[in-house]
Amino acid sequence: MLQELIDKKKKLAVIGLGYVGLPIALELARKVSVIGFDINSNRVALMKQGIDPSNELExxxxxxxxxxxxxSLEVLxxxxxxxxxxxxxVDEHKVPDLTPVLRASETIGKVISKGDYVVFESTVYPGCTEEDCLPVIEKLSGLKNIKDFKLxxxxxxxxxxxxxxxxxxxxKVVSGCDQESLDVIAGVYELVVxxxxxxxxxxxxxxxxxxIENTQRDLNIALMNELSIIFNKMGINTFEVLEAAGTKWNFLKFQPGLVGGHCIGVDPYYLTHKANELGYKSQVILAGRTINDDMANYVAKNVVQHLIKTVGNVKDAKVLVKGATFKENVSDIRNSKVADVVKALKAFYVNVDVEDPYADSDELYxxxxxxxxxxxxxSYDAVIVTVPHASYLSxxxxxxxxxxxxxxxxADLKGIFRNKITNRTYWSL
Incomplete structure (x- = not known):
């Protein structure tokens, strides 16, 4: 299989051309012949013109x-x-939504042939690939894993x-259903990694x-967020504390902040969901999730308290939120906790303007x-700087x-203007 791909006697397909799929497809397309498949015809049309719909690639x-x-399935x-x-x-109840990965499995089941390889890259709980995706592929294709194709x-x-x-x-971490598949899959990725x-x-x-990569990060950020809440009550600047503590060689340099996006704010729920199915209720992981998920309300609460003191009737207050994406310098708004901040402010009838040099207004709506x-x-009564976009730093x-x-x-959530704002009330996490 590997040599046939290299010789372009066989083709490789990437299903799903978003933030993850498109970079993989393009890298591999410099070594082998690639089919980039996506169910969104508008995105496909843009990529045919050399345009990344996610605005990540030039x-x-x-x-x-x-x-x-x-x-087209025929091309695939x-x-x-x-x-x-x-x-x-995850859905609104924080339960894993396997719909995209199961639909991808259905697509694969309709197109694979004997001798083919199938590799999943989507973040899932342990067992999902073999217990949830594989049966779908086998049922629709009539083929059996290991015997007819490799997973x-x-x-x-x-x-x-x-x-x-x-x-x-x-x-790159790789795995396979047997030693042969492990070696072939490793060989394919070695072409570009x-x-x-x-x-x-x-x-x-x-x-x-x-x-656990993202669960570990989630927990460490949750600790920073909890420390921020504590230090705020003490009148101590969290970023100054972290700066001092960071002088020790083995101190892990995490920072407080809103935890959104398609990974850190989502992946831990996949692990705790599976653990719950097995009869174990997570304690540490869910505690971290609770803290991070509530930070948007915590930010809004502090801003509203200031508005009550200075404006009186918060319905007359105007707030500017700078940054709507889930992190700096990207256009990705998936699971952006900034939206939760806006929602919490509007629940108090505060007038909110949102601006972001990267986000798309229609997508946000x-x-x-x-x-x-x-x-x-x-004439804003408060400004909330949510993410350190490059254009904000100056x-x-x-x-x-x-x-x-x-x-x-x-309200400078990431502390980028610490010691730079003196004539306004300054607050950070």
């Missing part, structure tokens, strides 16, 4: 790539090696907005490794019910003075 990233973009059937890179969200799992490690830690520079390959002993181990302000005002005291009243609050 047009040059498409140059020199042997890739065909399509939403031409592949022999399938990589599924679809989202794995594998290689968790994505792409970090949106990060230009340093890219696909080729991060060690310069940092090296780690062969996991089983698919479940690879699934578990991925899910479709997902959260509010749009970006066409033009920001000049802002200074004159800027904030020019758009706020004298008794306004600057």
């Amino acid at each position: 047009k040059e990233a498409f140059d020199g790539c042997d890739i065909t973009f399509t939403d 059937k031409e592949a022999s090696f399938y990589i599924a890179a679809v989202p794995t969200p 594998g799992y290689s968790p994505e490690r792409i970090n949106p907005g990060d230009k340093n830690h890219t696909l080729s520079s991060i060690v 310069k940092a090296g390959i780690h062969k996991a002993s089983s698919i479940k181990v690879a699934e578990a490794a991925k899910i 479709h997902e959260y019910g509010f749009r970006l302000a066409e033009k920001t005002g000049s 802002l200074g005291e004159d800027y904030f003075s020019g758009i706020t009243k004298e008794d306004a609050m600057i």
Whole structure:
């Protein structure tokens, strides 16, 4: 299989061309012949023009790539090696929503042939690939794993907005249903991953490794957020404390903040869901999730308390929220906790404007019910800087003075303007 892919006698397909799938497809398309498949025909049309709908990749990233973009199952059937890179969200009750990954499994089941390979990259709980996805593929294809085709799992490690830690520079964890599949899958990824390959002993181990990466980060950020709440009551600046503590060589440098996005704010729920099915109720992991999920309300509460003191009737108050994406320098609004801040403020009937140089206003409206302000005002009673977008870093005291009243609050969640705001009430996590 590997040599046939290299010789372009066989094709590789990537199913799902979002933040994860498209970079993988383009990297591999420099080495093998690739079919990029997505069910969204509008996205496919843009990619055919060399445009990344997610605004992560420049047009040059498409140059020199042997890739065909399509939403056609007939074209997809031409592949022999399938990589599924679809989202794995949670629903409103924080329960894993396997709909995208199961639909991808259905798609694969309709197109695979004997001798093909199937690799999932989506973040799931241990056992999902073999217990939930595999039966769908086998039922629709009439083929059996190991005997007729090979199944594998290689968790994505792409970090949106990060230009340093890219696909080729991060060690890739791979796994397979047997030794042969493990070696072939490792060989395919070795074509583009310069940092090296780690062969996991089983698919479940690879699934578990991925899910605890983000669970660990979630818990560490939860600790920082809880410390921030405590230090705020003590009148201590959390970022000054972290700066001092960070002088020790083994202190882990995490920071407080809103925890959103498609990974850290979601993945732990997949693990706790599976644990619950097995009769174990998570304590530490869910405690961290509770803290992080409530930070948006905590931020809104502190801002509203200031408005009550300075404005009186909060219905007359105007607040500017700077930043709507889930993290800095990306256009990704999935699971953005900024939306929760806006919702909490509006629950108090506060007038809220939102601006963001990266976010799409229509997407925000479709997902959260509010749009970006066409033009920001000049007499705000509070400004909340949610994420440290590059364009925000150069802002200074004159800027904030020019758009706020004298008794306004600057809520700088990530502490980027610490010691730079002196003529307004300054607050940070």
